[in-house]
Amino acid sequence: MKQKIFALGIISLLSGLFGCSDSKTESQSTTQETVDLDNILFTTPTLESGLPRFTDKTDSCVFFHEDEWRQIEFVSKDQKNAIDKELAKISDIHANHTHKSETYTAFRKVALRDLIPQPLSIDFSKLTSYLTNQSIKTKGLGLENNSGQVKGGFYFSVNGINYYGLLENTTVKAFCIYSADSEESLKSAADQLSKLLANENLYLVDWRAMSLFDEATIKTDLVKDIE
Structure with missing residues (x-):
């Protein structure tokens, strides 16, 4: 699985902080390096397994x-059971x-979250x-x-909080x-967010933390x- 993530390019590598094989093949125009995947370090303990769909950029x-x-x-x-299972994977x-080093913390593996394909369903006007x-x-x-851009993707800011999501x-x-x-x-947004969670039966989950x-x-x- 680590090799698949690396090939797709959906992780950030810590340049210079992990070892590469000394095996190199040089030609007149290119140099190839073999990376030992067991030495790759990841900057995040978890990723959502599926990216959204994309469409031509118009906005x-x-x-x-x-x-x-x-x-x-x-x-x-209603998805508390799936939340607990995902948190257990990240805990591992x-x-x-x-x-860990004196200057950074990284991870040898990544927990891929795949149990919550649709986190919620709420009317956009009601949400805002x-x-x-x-x-x-x-x-x-x-x-x-x-x-391109995320199909149905949106981004907006309210009172210093930057939100994004998917709209159908x-x-x-x-x-x-x-x-x-x-x-x-x-601090200013806490009361509004609390009402959203209470009235719409939601949690706010910070997966990495x-x-x-x-x-x-x-x-x-x-x-x-979050600070």
């Missing part, structure tokens, strides 16, 4: 690295496949009404190393947090987890 898009896809996402509480990576009573300007979404007609099928502009932005937030803990623990 103004925000791009970010594909490794970030669905790393901090809202998931229906942290416990048994972590490489929890976040703001102002109109929202959306952009398209693109992932680096992939041509008017129904949101995936909804995620990409980043926050500041700690104060997170193995953190699960409900309507209560999101008010107390979100800032220290």
